[in-house]
Amino acid sequence: MQAIRGMNDILPDAVHWWQMVERTAREVLELYGYREIRTPVVEKLELFARSIGESTDIVEKEMYAFADRKGQWLALRPEATASVVRAFIEHNLQADPLARKFYTIGPMFRHERPQKGRYRQFHQIDAEVFGIDDPLLDAEVMIMLCDFFQRLGLEGVGLHINSLGCPKCRPLFRDDLKQFLHQRASQLCPDCDRRRHVNPLRVFDCKVDRCREALAGAPELVRYLCDECARHFEKVQAYLAGLGVAFTVDPRMVRGLDYYMRTTFEVVTDRLGAQNAVGGGGRYNGLMRDLGGPDLPGIGFAIGMERLILLLQQGHHLAAGSPHVFMAVLGEKPVLEAFRAVQALRGAGIAVEMAYGGGSLKSQMRRADKLAAAHVVILGEEELAKGVAVVRNMKEKSQAEVPLSDLVEFFKGHILAARGQTPGFGPTPSK
Structure with a gap:
């Protein structure tokens, strides 16, 4: 279909x-x-x-x-x-x-x-x-x-x-225009030949070259x-x-x-x-x-x-919206805590995507790269035990450990302040 x-x-x-x-x-x-x-x-x-x-x-x-x-x-x-x-x-x-x-x-x-x-x-x-x-x-x-x-x-x-x-x-103009078009009827396209009887003003809107040429010297409404x-x-x-x-x-x-x-x-x-x-x-x-x-x-x-x-x-190029954060989860135990963190970030107005169904860190990083995420949060069993997450800045290629309880404030401070606006998936125009 x-x-x-x-x-x-x-x-x-x-x-x-x-x-x-x-x-x-x-x-x-x-x-x-x-x-x-x-x-x-x-x-x-x-x-x-x-x-x-x-x-x-x-x-x-x-x-x-x-x-x-x-x-x-x-x-x-x-x-x-x-x-x-x-x-x-x-x-x-x-x-x-x-x-x-x-x-x-x-x-x-x-x-x-x-x-x-x-x-x-x-x-x-x-x-x-x-x-x-x-x-x-x-x-x-x-x-x-x-x-x-x-x-x-x-x-x-x-x-x-x-x-x-x-x-x-307008009636006097229409009458004069009809008379003008009658004299040039043979030069008009079939549509304009019909229009000259029922709606002569529409002849001016025709895109056919021969009709445009036929209108040379036609009456102008502004003079009436x-x-x-x-x-x-x-x-x-x-x-x-x-x-x-x-x-x-x-x-x-x-x-x-x-x-x-x-x-x-x-x-x-x-x-x-x-x-x-x-x-x-x-x-x-x-x-x-x-x-x-x-x-x-x-x-x-x-x-x-x-x-x-x-x-x-x-x-011009208009960049499609990208998430601010991609949540990469390693193992089964951190999934619930990662999901809580994702929802908390979204609740603060920060756009987040995450890996559904897990996968290797390499495959999840590839996914984050395709989405053009600005940051990746990595949460595995080791990080969960320590109560932290690894935050990787994808542009600067740097990373740091951030307490899970501070993730929202961390991104509010870094992303919102840097952009000077409420984030979302909206586009940013650029030449």
């Missing part, structure tokens, strides 16, 4: 990258006042059809949809925003003064052709804010995203922004903005510039989902080929109302974790 194509195992040798990214995301998001929410991976199909838009590729071709035993149509979630909005409405979180900023981390599902950093089961870090219609928040959300990438040490990325206007100013949308976008840019955040106004950037309006943004890289966005989002005022909730504005973003980790791994 093998895993389904495009749905990958994350093995222990790689999972420490994921843990580091998730830990950093939680630290940054909670610093900015976001609270975690967890929603089901299965929702009613109607939720995504209404929120994402029935004419999008996701709803038309990419969703994992199925009928349950009662004939109700369900879907594996292709994105997180609709689920978070649904939960906000269902649980009346509008009444909670703290319920304005949310984040969630987890798997999403789309049935598309797997490629580098883009899979059928993929993972996102998703952030959403409800009830605040202020260009200052738009800027803060993007600054937070840049802050997150900076803390990860991510290089070679840039922030691109655009405005998608609103229901007042109404006065209110133009002022909003100008303020967003002023706030970003005021904090020294570098950005590029990309008039051809669109989002793949129908609910976006006004500010939209992406963090892009030149290191992943045509699929160059590692994170993006924007404002979606009106989505909550359309899903039957209060008429509250919203803004949010999603970060593709697979792509982000691919970028982080380029030219």
Whole structure:
């Protein structure tokens, strides 16, 4: 048996990258006042059809949809925003003064052709804010995203922004764009030839070279903005510039989902080929109302974790976590005392592994070496009789006898003080 194509195992040798990214995301998001929410991976199909838009590729071709035993149509979630909005409405979180900023981390599902950093089961870090219609928040959300990438040490990325206007100013742009695309219909790929009728903005998101060439001279939405949308976008840019955040106004950037309006943004890289966005989002005022909730504005973003980790791994090494201590036991009599010592060390926050089933000292030392343990505690019958253990420093190749009753304090003093932190199996990034 093998895993389904495009749905990958994350093995222990790689999972420490994921843990580091998730830990950093939680630290940054909670610093900015976001609270975690967890929603089901299965929702009613109607939720995504209404929120994402029935004419999008996701709803038309990419969703994992199925009928349950009662004939109700369900879907594996292709994105997180609709689920978070649904939960906000269902649980009346509008009444909670703290319920304005949310984040969630987890798997999403789309049935598309797997490629580098883009899979059928993929993972996102998703952030959403409800009830605040202020260009200052738009800027803060993007600054937070840049802050997150900076803390990860991510290089070679840039922030691109655009405005998608609103229901007042977008119709005229759509009409002019449709007319422009009609004149170049013969140059478009089959997908874009269909999109120009039902969802013409999505043509800008096509990666096919001939479609990109056909769009030369196409109308730009930023030139059609109404006065209110133009002022909003100008303020967003002023706030970003005021904090020294570098950005590029990309008039051809669109989002793949129908609910976006006004500010939209992406963090892009030149290191992943045509699929160059590692994170993006924007404002979606009106989505909550359309899903039957209060008429509250919203803004949010999603970060593709697979792509982000691919970028982080380029030219970098992240050491997997190793135990601080390996307990080597010689003979039957010391086993119980060694087990007590192991549990006492773990109780003090010190990561320990031990040899199960015994074995020669040589074989146990090989095991400690493979685990890259910093210290080995050797306890045999002779040491047990003396009430001591031999502690070997694997890096310095030195050793000393330590009373069994002092083992915890010994390692607390040597390991914790040396590292200046609470130990564990967490990774330490290094170039």
